[in-house]
Amino acid sequence: MKIAVLGATGQTGQQLVSQALQQGHIVTAIVRNPEKLTTAHDNLKVVEGNIFSEDSLKPHFKDQDAVMSCLGFPPSVLGGVTGYTESMTATLGAMREARVNRIITMTSWYTEPNSGSKASFFVRNMLLPMIRSVLSNMYEMEQHLQKTEDINWTVIRPPGLKNIPVTENKFLTHEGCYVPDEKGYPIGQTISRADVARFMLSQLTNSSWIKKAVAIITK
Ligand SMILES: NC(=O)c1ccc[n+]([C@@H]2O[C@H](COP(=O)([O-])OP(=O)(O)OC[C@H]3O[C@@H](n4cnc5c(N)ncnc54)[C@H](OP(=O)(O)O)[C@@H]3O)[C@@H](O)[C@H]2O)c1
Numbered sequence: 001m002k003i004a005v006l007g008a009t010g011q012t013g014q015q016l017v018s019q020a021l022q023q024g025h026i027v028t029a030i031v032r033n034p035e036k037l038t039t040a041h042d043n044l045k046v047v048e049g050n051i052f053s054e055d056s057l058k059p060h061f062k063d064q065d066a067v068m069s070c071l072g073f074p075p076s077v078l079g080g081v082t083g084y085t086e087s088m089t090a091t092l093g094a095m096r097e098a099r100v101n102r103i104i105t106m107t108s109w110y111t112e113p114n115s116g117s118k119a120s121f122f123v124r125n126m127l128l129p130m131i132r133s134v135l136s137n138m139y140e141m142e143q144h145l146q147k148t149e150d151i152n153w154t155v156i157r158p159p160g161l162k163n164i165p166v167t168e169n170k171f172l173t174h175e176g177c178y179v180p181d182e183k184g185y186p187i188g189q190t191i192s193r194a195d196v197a198r199f200m201l202s203q204l205t206n207s208s209w210i211k212k213a214v215a216i217i218t219k
Contacts, residue, residue, distance in 0.1 A: 001204055002026045004061055004100075006051055006091065007070035009036040011163060012106065016070055016197035017044065019166070023201060030060050052086050054093035061098035066204055067091060069105040070197075073137070075130060081137040088141045095151060102152045104203045105145075106196060107138040109159045109186070109215055115177035118185050142213055154203050155213035158196045159189050166194035169218035173209075179217045188217050 003020060007013040008029035014037070020027050021041045029037055030049035037046050050056035051071065061067065069091065073083030088105070095103065110116040113136075116128045128135070145153045157177065172179045178186045195218050203209060 001065040002028070002063060003204070004028045004030055004064045004067045005070070006030055006067065006087070007072060008046075009033060010070050010072055012072075012161065012193040012196055013070035014039070015166070015194045016068060016200060019194070019197050019201055020068075025201075025204075028060055028064065030057065050090075052090050054090045054097065057090055057094035058097045061094050061100050064098070064100050066102040066104060067095060067100060068200060069103070070200075071105075073134065075133045077133065081133045084134075084137045084141040085144060088144060092148065092151060101150075102204075104154045104156065104200050105141075106156045106158060106200065107142060107213070108135060109157050109178040111135045111139040111142060111157065112177045113139070118180075119178070120186075120189070123189065145213075152207075152210045154209045154211075156196065156200055156203070156209075157213055157215040158191045159186070159215075159217055160191070161193045161196065162190050164192040164194070166198055167192060167218060169195070171195075171199055172217050172219055174215045175209075175212055176215055179215045191217050 003025050005017055008017050009031050017027055018039055021043055026043045028045045030047055034046045047060055049060055071087055073081050116124050142155050181187050199216050
């Protein structure tokens with residue numbers, strides 16, 4: 001398949017690009033710093049683009065089968081985070097113009113306010129308050145996608161990300177803000193970035209999670 005990747009220079013994005021190439025996909029990485037992407041491959045095109053501009057993205061989306069996003073923005077105490085919603089608005093607009101109908105994007109566990117009430121003490125009282133500005137904007141973006149009927153979107157929600165090699169472990173999935181055990185408590189806290197990329201790529205040929213937000217973790 002032909003896929004356009006946003007956030008391709010990031011830690012998950014680089015995993016996604018290299019696994020996509022290994023799987024035989026043709027990848028266009030739309031980046032702001034081309035020199036940051038060190039992978040070279042005949043099926044990889046690296047282009048400069050502005051993720052907040054529909055006009056900038058549109059030509060790069062032409063003839064693509066899907067857009068995949070691993071974009072990330074840092075927490076902000078004062079101004080709030082707007083990168084997720086602003087880039088998604090431009091992305092959806094450019095997809096419509098370029099007639100691309102599929103997007104697979106990532107957010108996080110616990111985007112919905114109060115969804116972390118059963119998380120560990122540390123996660124509930126330290127981590128979530130620290131990253132609330134990021135989670136809030138991710139949630140706003142998810143809400144926007146929930147109202148989007150003309151595009152086949154999938155939101156992948158992973159827990160804490162770790163830089164460990166890809167595994168062959170099975171995925172546990174749940175249509176919700178985290179993956180619960182039988183008592184409703186979260187199963188585990190972390191996942192390999194490479195496994196997140198593996199799950200995202202599996203969605204190119206799987207329609208089960210179209211127009212859904214799915215929390216994932218590996219077994
Ligand atoms: N850390 C965790 O434990 C955790 C847990 C769950 C979910 N998440 C979320 O998962 C996602 C991926 O995380 P990650 O750690 O792989 O991300 P990352 O390494 O921080 O990469 C972020 C990517 O977004 C790009 N980006 C940021 N601002 C941009 C801008 N203004 N214009 C163009 N590109 C921009 C970066 O480009 P440059 O390389 O040019 O900077 C980079 O490619 C993030 O949304 C993160 O919040 C993280």
